[in-house]
Amino acid sequence: MSYLTVNNLTHTYGEGTPSRKVAINDISFSLEKGDVLGVIGHTGSGKSTLVTHLNGLMKPTSGSIILDGKDIWEKPKEIKNIRSKVGLVFQYPEYQLFEETVYKDIAFGPENLGLVGTELDRSVRSAAALMKVQDELLDKSPFELSGGEKRRVAIAGVLAMNPDVVVFDEPTAGLDPIGRETIFSAIADYRKKNNATIIIVSHSMEDIAAVCNKVLVLNGGKVAYFGDTRTVFSNVSGLAEIGLGVPMITSLFEKIKAKHPDLDCSPLTVDEALSFLLSYLGKGGRADA
């Protein structure tokens, strides 16, 4: 049974005013525990409106969000409980650090959920370790850290609440390749350890192809595509029509297939492409052949 289901979700900003705008329109999809969903779409396609609904920061105009079999808005007064189950990491989360020390900043979330003593300490330290925040940083002011370290501390603050679903809005924006790799591998570790459901909003098709098993494409507030990663990225021309690309390696193979239509391969990663070519070419074309 699916763990998180979004049913016909619609949200209209400024209902009854001249600036009325339907931000998301009749969105439906569902995810299992352990799924990693990539959400792609242009600026203004409704991605942020969608993800802020998932932990009850925004209320649907119509439609529903079912988490673990229950409508999250069934008892509106208990919506706060949803926030401990669905963690939301905003874009540039390092701008939200505020405490005196790194430790206190990470502890803020779990403390508000009522954790105390050794339980609190354990959740802070395990989230810090997971995000590769070294022990000696815990007593420092968050403002003394480097950009990459701040980002990891901010994410640790969300993971310390042990959410079952974690939504990341552009978690690697502005980071260099090593910084990106560190964050993605930490997200993968968290998912594995907790069998968590992960949702990642990103502009990088290459990153989505490498880490996600499902993809949701939004266009003008509607679902353009939803399905497993390979199926979604096989819609090369459909994605191009709405101005989105596919991973560079996938589009490279589309160009090669224009000349060699019999080639049966739509790789999502460089290694997939390489192993296909190596077996297809055999020894032909090699310098030593």
Next chain:
Amino acid sequence: MDNIITLDKVSFAYESEDKNYEVLKDFSVSFERGTFNVVLGHNGSGKSTLAKLLNGLIKPVSGTVSVNGLSTLDDESDFIIKKAVGMVFQNPDNQLVSSVVEEDVAFGPENLGLSPEEIRRRVDNALKAVDMYDMRLNATHKLSGGQKQRVAIAGIIAMEPECIVLDEPTAMLDPKGRKEVIDTVLKLNKEKGITVILITHFMEEAEFADRVLVMSDGNIISDGAPCEIFSQVEKIKSAGLSVPQTTDLLFKLKTAGYNVDNNVISADVCASIISDLIDNSLKK
């Protein structure tokens, strides 16, 4: 060679309470007038420090930075240097000062004490150069990231600089905004002959450069034409940078013993190289 900016044995360190962080040491490099230069480097490689040294926003601890032969250490040259070398930074929201696009672009020229007609001319030309003229009366806060960054560039163009330094101008943009900015900068270089020094993480943006420099830990570890640099896949990866998937695939094919050029980024060129490889293998 006609160099617009020359760094001679420059050292620079940031001071903090307990220790000094030396970012650059005995660093020397020159940039030729009219060229398009790309500086690649990971976080902390010293590339932003380099950017700020180029127009005297920070001054070297030892050594000299000279722009058109004038040292940035000389206070009297400061204004001339900052007029000659404009800077564009990473975050578009931190660089706009007015609520209307054309007023923002006019901010610089107004402070030069120019006549209203001259300001009008410069603002219009600058906005046309970045393809934002039709949006000149729009509110700046409603623009997309790529549009904001182009307005920031127009603000620099209106100062009629000889050189523009851009420090990761696309890091916060989506792919569409990224392309808009890079296309704009390329056009300014080709059509107006403005020297460009573009600092970035993205090797893709170096495809059309005249010269590419790779920085790591405060040193230049590679310096040459794009095709020379792109073939050094292992060196670039060891400097903490990523390589476009096309270049990476060709490099891996070459490593596996296939006879391919791996100094390309363009998907079209890469596709034809691999098509040829397939044709050749079918013949055998």
